[in-house]
Amino acid sequence: MSERLQRELDEIRKEVHVQGVRLTLAQSWVSFLHFAYDALLYHGVNYRVLPEYANSTELDDANKLPVTQARTKIVLWLERLKSSINATVRRKNFKVHEHDPS
Template sequence: MTERLQREIAEVRKEVDSLGVRLTLAQAWVGFLNFAYDALLHNGVNYRSLKEYSNSTELDDAQKLPLSEARNKIVGWLERLQSAISAAVRRKNFKVHEHDPKGK
């Protein structure tokens, strides 16, 4: 192969990798938004009020990383946020039952 063709192939591969990362991030974000919407709709939990959401320093850090490393950091942040939403739903549905030993 000529040198020019090899450079073009390398550029195309780089672009394909970039598009793959962007697709993964888009899928993760849409999945998260669907999960968050259901939590809000059925349980009254607004994910934007959670401290895990407002702490976006990880997203700021991700902007400074190479694309594939940024993907890992963003997907990890989304997973932790989804876990925080699940915990908020459990807290919201937690009911305190008082024990009445006299049976009243």
């Protein structure tokens, strides 16, 4: 194969890999939004006011990286946000029962 064709093939493979990473990120984001919507609908949790959502410095850092390197940071941020939503739901459903000794 000629060098020119090999370079074109390498560029196409690189672009396919980048598109695969973008697809993974889009799927993770959509999954998160479905999860967050359910939490909002059923438990009254507004995920946008959670500190983990408001602190987007990690996303800002990821935005400066190539998409293939940013993928892990973004997916981990989404997972931490899901965990925060779960904790918020647990706190909302937690009921304090006071013992009346009389």
